[in-house]
Amino acid sequence: MKKNETTAVSKKDLLPKIARIMKLTIAFLLIACLQVSARGFSQDRITLKMNEAEIKKVLFAIEKKTNYRFLFSENALKKKPRVTIDAVDAPVTDLLDKILANTGVSYKILASKLVVLKEGMTATEIESQDLRVSGKVTSSTGEPLAGVSIAVKGSRTGTTTDAAGNFSLTVPDDATLVISSVGFETIEVAVAGKSSLSITLQQSARKIDEVVVIGYGQASKRDLTGSITKISGRDIADKPNVNPVASLQGKVAGLSVVNSGTPGQEPDIRIRGTNSLSSAGVKPLYLVDGIFNDNISFLNPNDIESIEILKDPSSLAIFGVRGANGVIAITTKKAKTGQVNINFNTTFGSKKLVDKIDMVNAAEFKMLFEEEQDNLGITGTDRFDFTPWTGNTDWVDAMTQTGTMSMTNFSVSTATDKNKFYLGLGYTDEEGIVQHERLRKMSLNLSDEVKVTKGIKLGFTLNTFRQRNPYGNARGLLFQARRALPVTPVYNDAAGAYYNLAIQSSQMINPAMELNDNWDKELNYENRSVASVYADISFLKNLNWRSTFYADMSVVDGRSYRPIDSLYDPIGGTTFIHNSYNRTEVSQSTQRWNKFQQDHILTFKKSYGDHGLTLTSGFTTYYNEYRGLFGSIKQSLTGLPIPNDKRFWYLDNGFGDKSTRVASSGQWEKATVSGLFRALYNFKGKYLLNGSFRRDWSSAWRQDYGNQGDNFYSVGAAWEVSKEGFFQNQNVFDYLKVKASFGVLGVQNTYGFDYPAYPSLATNSTAVFGTIIVPVYTETYLADRNLHWEKVHGKEIGIEFDMLKRKLHGEIVYYHKKTVDLLALISAGAGLQTLTNIGDMRNRGLELSASYTHEVKKDFTVTVSGNMTTFDNKFLNSPFTSNPDEQYPNRTVAGNPIGYFYGYVVEGVYQSYADKLASPTMNLGNSYGPGDLKYKDLNGDGVVNTDDRTMIGNPTPDFIYGGNVTVKYKGLDLSVDMQGVYGGEIYRYWGSSELPYTKFNYPKFKLNRWHGAGTSNWDPILGDDHSTNRLPSSYGIEDGSYFRIRNFQIGYNFNADMLARMHIKSLRAFFNIQNLKTWKRNSGYSPEFGGSPTSFGIDTGNDPIPMIISGGINVNF
Secondary structure: OHHHHHHHHHHHHHHHHHHHHHHHHHHHHHHHHHHHHOOOOOOOEEEEEEEEEOHHHHHHHHHHHOOOEEEOOHHHHOOOOOEEEEEEEEEHHHHHHHHHOOOOEEEEEOHHHEEEEEEOOOHHHHHHOEEEEEEEEEEOOOOEOOOOEEEEOOOOOEEEOOOOOEEEEEEEOOOEEEEEOOOEOOEEEEOOOOOEEEEEEOEOOOHHHOEEEOOOOEEEHHHOOOOEEEEEOHHHHOOOOOOHHHHHOOOOOOEEEEOOOOOOOOOEEEEOOOOOOOHHHOOOEEEEOOEEEOOOOOOOHHHEEEEEEEOOHHHHHHHHHHOOOOEEEEEEOOOOOOOEEEEEEEEEEEEEOOOOOOEOOHHHHHHHHHHHHHHHOOOHHHOOOOOOOOOOOOHHHHHEOOEEEEEEEEEEEEEOOOEEEEEEEEEEEEEOOEOOOEEEEEEEEEEEEEEEEOOEEEEEEEEEEEEEOOOOOHHHHHHHHHHOOOOOOOEEOOOOEEEOOOOOOOOOOOHHHHHHOOHHHEEEEEEEEEEEEEEEEEEOOOEEEEEEEEEEEEEEEEEEEEOOOEEEEOOOOEEEEOHHHOOOEEEEEEEEEEEEEEEEEEEEEEEEOOEEEEEEEEEEEEEEEEEEEEEEEEEOOOOOOOOOOHHHOOOOOOOEEEEEEEEEEEEEEEEEEEEEEEEEEEEOOOEEEEEEEEEEEEOOOOHHHOOOEEEEEEEEEEEEHHHOHHHOOOOOEEEEEEEEEEEEEEEOOOOOOOOOOOOOEEEEEEEEEOOEEEEEEEEOOEEOOOOOOEEEEEEEEEEEEEEOOOOEEEEEEEEEEEEEOOEEEEEEEOOEEEEEEOOOEEEEEEEEEEEEEEEEEOOEEEEEEEEEEEOEEEEOOOOOOEOOOOOOOEEEOOOEOOOEEEEEOEEEEOOOHHHHHOOOEEOOOOOOOOOOEEEOOOOOOOEEOHHHOEEEEOOOOOEEEEEEEEEEEOOEEEEEEEEEEEOOEEEEOOOOOOOOOOOOOOEHHHHHOOOOOOOOOOOOOOOOOOHHHHOOEHHHEEEOOEEEEEEEEEEEEOOHHHHHOOOOOEEEEEEEEEEEEEEEOOOOOOOOOOEEOOEEOEEOOOOOOOEEEEEEEEEEO
16 A cells, blocks of 8 residues: 555646646747747848849849748749849848849739749739749549648749648749659649649659658658668458558568467567566557557457558657667558448358378377386386277367458548548457357447547547457367377267376376367457547637547456366276366456547747758657456365356356455556657758757656656757769759668566566565464565666668669668666675676667669569568666576676577487496486587586577577569569568477476377487487486577468459449459568477566477468448
């Protein structure tokens, strides 16, 4: 209770501090805006001195010093003599008369001090040729575009469109307007005497012009100094993945995705390597329409407009303590102005197990086990009798299935200039490859935005879903199926019971019984709603204020029932009740997560001639809480069983024995308050400077230690070289940009503790007072009073380029990240541990990406793209050490990669006693002889002991890569996605160090075991007493490299003219195969194995990735 009170005080005291800082920030921003906006009163007189200057440059100088604007054709001033000016407080008209004398060029001053210059005309004639043009600019979807630049070609005269896309401008009747906007193709429109124009802009296909999410706003990728990759929602909507992040595998440089075959399960995601020692310190931040999240399970992939992956310091510092691991920003679909659209799409498919691991059959098992008994010296009646065990069971086949999946979505959107409404509904029904593994999910996406006035918009968004989660133990039972012996049959029809397991009955239960008798006795429902309301106010032309309030509330309700179950024993021909299933039991749980966030963001955006400036300032808060209740109850030993009826699957069911009732709870709450500032500046669109700063105050740390707040910041610069004059004479690059950034980013890692600065209490000690023994409450660890967030010092340098007439676009980036002040538990002596910030970690590498599009002929294009990322991880100076155990070889120690594999190096197998005597002595506490693994004496001291262990592998790959080939011909398209890994090792736990002295089925490669001199020099002799062979060693190391055809898709878009007669806008049919083929070098189901930061890359003989064959249609009305 004391901890909660202290935390509450901490949060309350933070608010006044932030309020004061926010007031100062807003005041500073407003003053800066007013200062840079001020142009003074109109001036008709000027002081100017220029020598031998072009007339055009003199006019530009006058524009900078006065309110006059000039409209002219550059051709009219070409080859005119240079002029020398030395004017002091002279009338502007006198200056114009002087510089234009004897040039044949006249001028006329119009309203608002617009000066029109014409060659070969009098002032009267100029006025008669002047024209007031108005118009509207929209996107290809009919949506009005605000902030579009309307410039008169050859001059600096121009304007921008308002919020409704409208503009008005005085121009010569023969002027040409240059229309440009971020993310759209620039076009030129001839006025040709027209006073009203309707202009449509097409979205730019060039990656450099993409509009991307940057945190608290959007910007053109061209104007940024960092690395952001944008993926269209179209690229993931038709892929058979419930979790949209799974579809990103192989598509983004720097993004590592390790998928799971469990329906709906979140992949293991890391961006640019591993930054921390704790799992909470490696996950990226998810940003969904502005709200912070740690997962996006609530999203329907069909409702996603785009996904941006933010990787560099200049993009991430604005997210403060949540930024170091990268950000995956999702923008959901909204209505498009001027359109009413109804969409229906559905996908149906099947999934099956591929690359099944090879295990021996019953005959092979009997042969190997008989040999093992011989090796162990077991004779006579002590040998196992196979007579009653007549099975030949492939347990993996017995537990798996060809699953089906379907995803159906319906959406309707409508929008006018005043209102935008979107409604999306989705239903997913997906089976796994394990029998009875099934996910069912219903989702709703709703948004509405109302334009109250020209500058005020109000709106809300809502994403909500309800799903029944798959049976939680399905994958665990598939793991057990790999272990089960093939001589055991699955089920005895005559007895009406599942078989007890041969040899293994004391270690495990028949996995088929556990699956088939329990899958429908677990009810696990998740309900989640993520919503926001906002007000968006534009004022004083260049300022925008946006206040948004977010809420994310989820509830997971679980109930389960354990029945009484019997097994059949073929030895006695009888059935018996298993000890683990001799009493009915009910478990019940409720877990709630509530997250509340508010953002108040002020943005100033303005262009000053060659200068562009965007300033953003904000105040945000984030509150997160968890509440969990858990309980269970069993039937009485003498009472009736709890009924197998869902109505009774509660703790108070009237049948349970209250003395067996067990209850527990979990709870925590956390809060963060933040102030932020960002500046984006460009000069002439080619010199770019980005800077950001954020300060986060957190309730995770103690207020009385004075370290609740931390600063995070970044600076980035870029140079668009291709805009330089000297670059125009080359024909290799169409676009070239050099960029670099540096920043200090935060890692929100509490090392798994709810309140790291407040150690919990344990009662594992006692004190004696005379004859009285009392419990002693001690802290579970010591907390360093200087605890604070881990920080990442990140930097990158890179280039972006276009070549071959912009057909080829590429990016090359070098990144370097150093995590400092890693949070870790280290020894404090006397059996105590201290939680402290100590040690560093480094990640560095190279990212390469490129795409090439070639139009073979009309309606026939080919696009080829690819990416590659290298990784170099090292855990630097720190006393922290994570050592391997007898089964898992992961180790973390300073000077090596995090989680590397540590063990013995196998040189071969002892072929004879002579071979043993001629080799260094093995002093590992076990007897050894012919047939056992021979370990290398690394230090050359003649003895093999624990000092001879070394790095035997690194689960972090050398590099990952991905690619795509897309061919489009008229309405037909074919696309192939590929991805792979090179250089990482896998440790095969099964068949090597798995549970010594326990009998499991043999892997197929054990048929190649040593069973006499010369029979094998790699796979050792069989026998549980040969425990030396089960030590973690290079015997279990396998190559983790692989190449996969991730997706193969063929689609057809039906002819629009034909569809129009049926009142259909578009219709697409497609066929897709996911995980078509994987070329790999390891023995397991898959070469992909995630895990924690310090323990990953372990193949436990589980986690298969299925092949999914699907097809569907997408139709718009």
